[in-house]
Amino acid sequence: MPPLTGPDRLLFDQVTASLREADHFEQIFEYDDLSGVDKLRSIGRRVGRELGWKIRTFASELDTGRVRVLIVVERSTPLRDQLMDTRRRKSIRGAMAENWSDDDFRPAD
Numbered sequence: 425m426p427p428l429t430g431p432d433r434l435l436f437d438q439v440t441a442s443l444r445e446a447d448h449f450e451q452i453f454e455y456d457d458l459s460g461v462d463k464l465r466s467i468g469r470r471v472g473r474e475l476g477w478k479i480r481t482f483a484s485e486l487d488t489g490r491v492r493v494l495i496v497v498e499r500s501t502p503l504r505d506q507l508m509d510t511r512r513r514k515s516i517r518g519a520m521a522e523n524w525s526d527d528d529f530r531p532a533d
Contacts, residue, residue: 425470432467439464439471439495443479447508449495452486461493468495475500 428436442449449468453460465481472479478499484492
């Protein structure tokens, strides 16, 4: 594959960073921007190949007529999967602690 340059390289780097951090990347396009949708999906698959991860891309029409492209990590390395599971558990615990610290909400005794 030819090396990416300019805006394509910037988009590649943004997708890579987002997938590493949050397991997904999302961008919304105008309904007639088919080349943008195709380019983003292609870059998402390329990121997956370069990282050695299984990536899925989805394009769906929104109620507004615009198109949402979603790139998600389906499978990565076992160590990264473990890291992401740990991050999710910490996030859930933090949200629960925040709710429980609220005066209006108390867990049942």
